[in-house]
Amino acid sequence: MRKIIIYGIGKIGRAYIERCAAQGVEGLELVDSDSSLWKTEFCGMKICSPDEILWHEYVLVVIAAGIQHRGEIFTQLVAKYKVPQDKIVSYVDAVILRKDECYNWGNMKFNEQPGTGTISSGREIGSKLNRDSLNDLEKFFFYGDHKVVNKWMHYFEAYERFFSKYRNKNVSILEIGVFKGGSLQMWKNYFKTPFNQVSVYGIDINPDCKSLEEDNIKIFIGSQEDRDFLRRVKKEIGKIDLLIDDGGHTMNQQIVTFEELFDLVDDNGIYLCEDLHTSYMELYGGEYKGSTFIEYSKNLIDYLHAQYSETEKLVRNKYSDNIKYITYCDSMIFIEKKEKTTRSIEMQV
Numbered sequence: 001m002r003k004i005i006i007y008g009i010g011k012i013g014r015a016y017i018e019r020c021a022a023q024g025v026e027g028l029e030l031v032d033s034d035s036s037l038w039k040t041e042f043c044g045m046k047i048c049s050p051d052e053i054l055w056h057e058y059v060l061v062v063i064a065a066g067i068q069h070r071g072e073i074f075t076q077l078v079a080k081y082k083v084p085q086d087k088i089v090s091y092v093d094a095v096i097l098r099k100d101e102c103y104n105w106g107n108m109k110f111n112e113q114p115g116t117g118t119i120s121s122g123r124e125i126g127s128k129l130n131r132d133s134l135n136d137l138e139k140f141f142f143y144g145d146h147k148v149v150n151k152w153m154h155y156f157e158a159y160e161r162f163f164s165k166y167r168n169k170n171v172s173i174l175e176i177g178v179f180k181g182g183s184l185q186m187w188k189n190y191f192k193t194p195f196n197q198v199s200v201y202g203i204d205i206n207p208d209c210k211s212l213e214e215d216n217i218k219i220f221i222g223s224q225e226d227r228d229f230l231r232r233v234k235k236e237i238g239k240i241d242l243l244i245d246d247g248g249h250t251m252n253q254q255i256v257t258f259e260e261l262f263d264l265v266d267d268n269g270i271y272l273c274e275d276l277h278t279s280y281m282e283l284y285g286g287e288y289k290g291s292t293f294i295e296y297s298k299n300l301i302d303y304l305h306a307q308y309s310e311t312e313k314l315v316r317n318k319y320s321d322n323i324k325y326i327t328y329c330d331s332m333i334f335i336e337k338k339e340k341t342t343r344s345i346e347m348q349v
Contacts, residue, residue: 001027002118003058006091007073008065009037009047016064016091017043023098024117029053033076055081062119064091089121104330106157109133135160140189147212149182154330155274162270162327162334163190166241170197174237174264176224176257177246178204181212188216201237203247224253230260239266249278251285254293262319262335271335273297276328297333300326307343316342 004025006017009032020028021043030047032038037047055061061083063073070090077083097103099117112128114120126142134142138156141149173187184202192198202209202219213219220236222229224247243265245257254273265271278284279292286292303319304326324338 002060002115003027003029004119005029005031005053005055005058005061007031007050007061007063007077008069008091009034009042010065012066012091013064014042016062017045020096020119023096024100025096025119026117029058033073050076050081053081055083059087060094060119060121060124061088062091062094063088086121086123089123093122095120095122095125104154106138106154107133107135108138108153108156137186137190140186144186144189146185146189147182148180149186150179151183152331155332158329158332158334162272162336163242167191168193168196171242172199172201172237172240173242173244174201174203174240174261175244175246176203177248178202178206178209178212178219181209181217183246184212184217184219185214192216199237199240201233201240203233205248224248224257227256227260230257234261234264237264239269240264241266241269243269243271245271245273246275249275249284251279251292251296255296258293258296262322265337267322267337267339269337271337273333273335275331276333277331297326300335 004027006013006020006028009030017028017030028045030042030045031050031053032047033050035049038049040047061077063070065073074088077088078085096119097114097116101116109130110128111130114125114128122142129142131139135156137159140146141151141156167190171191173191175183175187178184184200188198188200198216200217202217203224204219204221205223207221209219210221220233222233224230243261245254247253247257258271258273262271273293276294279286279294280288289295300319300323302314303317304323306314306316306320309315321340321342322337323335325336327334
């Protein structure tokens with residue numbers, strides 16, 4: 001059994017430990033520097049002093065504390081207890097793999113299957129992968145030199161399927177939701193060659209994201225719910241080839257962004273909205289069959305067929321004339337555009 005330390009038994013640590021216990025994680029040892037907690041228990045596990053731990057026996061140390069304390073704990077682990085840095089991970093970067101689940105890894109293959117009923121780091125999972133099975137985006141994610149990227153694993157297969165045709169061409173990309181800046185770097189790395197022009201744009205409401213700009217990456221600060229802001233961005237950057245909505249994921253944000261920026265995508269470009277599962281989550285305004293982006297986007301299927309409508313309740317609009325394909329997959333919708341046409345034509349030869 002893998003032996004894992006969870007360091008930090010405050011509010012964050014307790015919530016994380018309860019999550020681990022609920023998902024069947026085994027082999028945990030709890031540690032905190034607060035002496036008043038030593039020899040007490042939480043979730044049936046004894047809380048230990050860091051001085052009584054044989055650190056070399058543990059394969060992973062998860063720091064479950066607020067950001068203001070993580071650096072201090074990390075320094076203590078490395079300097080005082082000589083824990084190798086590659087064995088230390090923040091709880092926000094740790095991956096809990098349940099025993100009773102079969103996970104969707106897209107097309108990625110493993111030389112050694114990651115253990116279940118345990119916690120792993122992204123680095124550890126990357127070390128078990130068969131590199132020959134990875135596409136360039138996956139290689140960059142696991143092994144590239146980049147800022148933090150946070151993505152569902154099955155997204156990479158879909159990205160490759162829909163975006164690969166834009167490689168080696170002049171291309172412009174807008175991603176809503178900058179986070180730590182790593183995904184903008186990923187797009188630049190994926191598309192840029194010495195022989196083409198790549199322009200990557202980002203939108204985020206956090207003003208700190210402006211500092212993440214670099215060559216070929218420009219970031220706009222504003223809310224994706226602010227129609228005037230989106231119109232100013234649209235006016236400044238002109239047409240783009242790819243738009244990725246990975247922003248706040250609320251229903252109003254996704255709907256407003258689509259209504260304002262669908263026209264920003266050029267003919268033969270793609271509009272992608274990610275994390276559609278929030279349409280089923282109350283936190284984001286989601287509800288099964290409610291006023292969600294999933295339900296909103298289903299109307300596009302009707303618009304795609306409006307030319308055949310025999311009722312005035314469904315008439316042709318700009319979506320009818322400009323959408324070529326609509327593809328749904330787990331938590332994603334890819335909307336591929338075409339040059340404007342008003343009618344399909346049938347013939348027999």
